[in-house]
Amino acid sequence: MSLIDKDLWAEISPILDTALELSPAERSELVSGIARERPALADALARLLESHDRLLGSDFLASSPHPIADSRPSLVGQTVGAYTLEAPLGIGGMGTVWRARRSDGRYEGAVAVKLLNLALVGQAGDGRFRREGTILARLSHPHIARLLDAGVTAAGQPYLVLEFVEGTRIDRYADEHRLPAGARLELFLQVADAVAHAHASLIAHRDLKPSNVLVDRQGQVKLLDFGIGKLLEETVEDPGERTLAGGLSMTPEYAAPEQARGDAVTTAVDVYALGVLLHLLLAGRHPTGASARNPVDHLRALAEREPERASDAVGAGESAEAEARAALRGSTTARLRRQYRGDLDRIVVGALRKAPDDRYPSVTALIDDVRRYLRHEPVSVRAPHWRYRAARFVRRHRTGVSVAAAMAALLVTATAVATTQMLEARRQRDAAAFQARRAQASSEFMRYLVTQIGERPMTMREVLDRGRVALEQQYGDDPEFVARMLVQLSGPYLELGDYATVDAMMSRALELARTVGAADLLATIHCGRSSDAGDQGNLDAAREHLAEARRQIARLAEPSAGLLVECAISETWLARYERRFADAVRHGHDAIRLLEEEGNTSTTRYTSALSNLSSAYMGGGRFLESIPVHRKLIETSRQIGRGRTIGVVVALNNRGQAERALGWWLTAERTTSEGIDLARGLEASGRIPSWLAMSHGRVLAALGRHQDATHWLTQTLEDAKAAPAWVFSAQFAMAEVALDRADVPGARTLTRAMEKRLPSPPGAGDRIALALLQARIAAADGQLDDARARLRSELEAEEYPERLSPRVHVLLELGARVALQAHDVAAAVRLAADAVRACDLHLGTEVPSALAGRARLTHARALQAAGRPAEARGELTRALTAIEAAAGAGHPWAREARTALDVLSR
Secondary structure, X not given: OOOOOHHHHHHHHHHHHHHOXXXXXXXXXXXXXXXXXXXXXXXXXXXXXXXXXXXXXXXXXOOOOOOOOOOOOOOOOOEEOOEEEEEEEEEOOOEEXXXXXXXXXXXXXXXXXXXXXXXXXXXXXXXXXXXXXXXXXXXXXXXXXXXXXXXXXXXXXXXXXXXXXXXXXXXXXXXXXXXXXXXXXXXHHHHHHHHHHHHHOOEEOOOOOHHHEEEOOOOOEEEOOOOOOEEOOOOOOOHHXXXXXXXXXXXXXXXXXXXXXXXXXXXXXXXXXXXXXXXXXXXXXXXXOOOOOOHHHHHHHHHHOOOOOHHHHOOOOOHHHHHHHHHOOOOOHHHHHHHHOOHHHHHHHHHHXXXXXXXXXXXXXXXHHHHHHHOOOOOOOOOOOHHXXXXXXXXXXXXXXXXXXXXXXXXXXXXXXXXXXXXXXXXXXXXXXXXXXXXXXXXXXXXXXXXXXXXXXXXXXXXXXXXXXXXXXXXXXXXXXXXXHHHHHHHHHHHOOXXXXXXXXXXXXXXXXXXXXXXXXXXXXXXXXHHHHHHOOOHHHHHHHHHHHHHHHHOOOOOOHXXXXXXXXXXXXXXXXXXXXXXXXXXXXXXXXXXXXXXXXXXXXXXXXXXXXXXXXXXOOOHHHHHHHHHHHHHHXXXXXXXXXXXXXXXXXXXXXXXXXXXXXXXXXXXXXXHHHHHHHXXXXXXXXXXXXXXXXXXXXXXXXXXXXXXXXXXXXXXXXXXXXHHHXXXXXXXXXXXXXXXXHXXXXXXXXXXXXXXXXOOHHHHHHHHHHHHHHXXXXXXXXXXXXXXXXXXXXXXXXXXXXXOHHXXXXXXXXXXXXXXXXXXXXXXXXXXXXXXXXXXXXXOOOHHHHHHHHHHHHHHHHOOOHHHHHHHHHXXXXXXHHHHOOOOHHHHHHHHHHHHHHO
């Protein structure tokens, strides 16, 4: 083909990079679109693509220059360094990317191998390829694909070995999961955090686009392809190289205006690209609008048009198409317009301004504003007028300053039934005058709270304290109004952990409610008091309050859904405190059903109900059933903009505990680690809560990482504020670590300390945990009869063999091992077989469990001792598969299973 001059190449290079990622049909459409306005450019592009296809057909990357007759050479199966290529993943202007596996036996697992096109070796592309390796080697971030290895093939072809990421591009993932705006912003923050990390290492990505951002099955982002990343402190001696190999290597749809002009590259180009990505995630359209149908149009739009606002773009185009885009965001175009108008529009525009100096000064500044938006705080791109700050304050602390909402719910939109009840309570006062008085009080009280904020920042407690005093002073002649407001204001005091103030406020509210005899208000207060009493361990008071709440509800012809939800949650809590876990689950489902029937699934009340239900499942040992509830709780929290709160940390902690109890230990380690990362970001001191340290330590102990586990468990034991339950669990895990290390005296000391902490009466989980340790210690001391007697007693308490309770498998598995130690092979086979059945019943069979693998390993040992090697071999194979998947190939149980298989195979 004829040579392309330098000026034409500067235009065609970025378009070629885009075209190489398209299918043949999409390439043809691209060329046709360009041909209508730039025939010469389209002709040159078509010739380059045709040449590229011929080169691929001739297999120019193969090491041998001699074609083999009647065959189509392929790189599949060829070795690159220590890696065997398995399948192509993609083709770009720089080279090809292959899925591969390590073939020297050092470890298993898929990787991505990136090969530089031989045609570029020794040219500017070679330098760019080496630069990518240099860049990746400097980056270490959970949302950036890691560089694992690098080298040069025997044919002189450079290659990089990268972490293999199996996921979906971010825009498709968000649409497939119908993520609302809040969840999309949380996903975007993962990308932005990764880019900010690169910038901190003096690296700009320069090619941020959806195809370079994948989301895995766990909803975690991975940023790929730093192939044209720019080392910011680097100086390029040859300006021509910078222009051709650097400045114009880009994807036009996501390029910043200065990139298109070939100006100097700074971190501002990534700020712009992030703005495009954010606009696309929120609105479902590119900010240049529908008219930009090819790279040339996009480049022209960069220079000539201002980007669409997200609030306008979301409703642009055909009505059906716009509503379909909104549906993918769980909303309608009208709602999205209202949601995006204002702060979100300003944030996106702040990233998309044409002049680099007019954009956000850094990715970190953009991140900060997105997080402020999610927390309902003032954003930096809006003038800080005090009325604006006050509005954001009220929204941010809607629980504490929800007086306006309460007024609207209680006064303005009161139903006919509520009006009748109020008339009775106020001795037949005129309904219109009554509502007018309440509306005026609502307005005055809201105005008072807002004006208290003024120009001086105030803490949440200061606003609440002032509001509480004002209630009694200004509205003391309306006891029902004051009582309802005290109930509302008690919520944020509870979040602050000020239980004494909450107790005083609820007592005062109850006193006032009794003077007017409002049944719905009395029921609400008694339900709340029941939960508070249960939290403080006063079960008698909790029962009395709940009984009185039921009596008040019986007085109402049509109790409101909100009241029924409140009391269903209180019933759930009391049942949990009384260890009636089946009743707790039933009441928990009642609360969620009522909320869902109301359509009230975007509030903290809904997430609270989910949290209670998951805890009810876990308390009853029904860990498998708790997992979907944990997932829904975390997902809902993120969708409603509460993804970075202590509530999500608690949810991750609880989910990690459930995964550990199910034997999903690698998954549990990732879950508790995520909770730790989030907790560090929320706590200024960086200290991790004792309960989370305990959970993480127990997971690490299960994985055999004893030193790391001891570090985390020790924090719980050293924390004077740690609850007895957390200390009990930490001592249990440390005693198991001691036994794994053959430190029987250390385990005995910890077990005695646990005996002193055992609650009275003990729960099934605590009782079984202590019995397991005592039996293991007895067996280690050779007191096999004592060990078997302890286990037999616990099995009888769990009604074995009549039923297989959720926790019985651990008792059965240890019982089988002790029976083998006592040479009672028949009992070992029976107990181990029942342990396997119990695991399948309560741990599930779809996800591999290390505990189920351990039960099968013990069953195989028993079968081998019984002279049944063929059955033993099958159980060992299944055991090894489960343990490796759930705990890793290096786990001691996995090594034990492999050794046993080797012995049986000889």
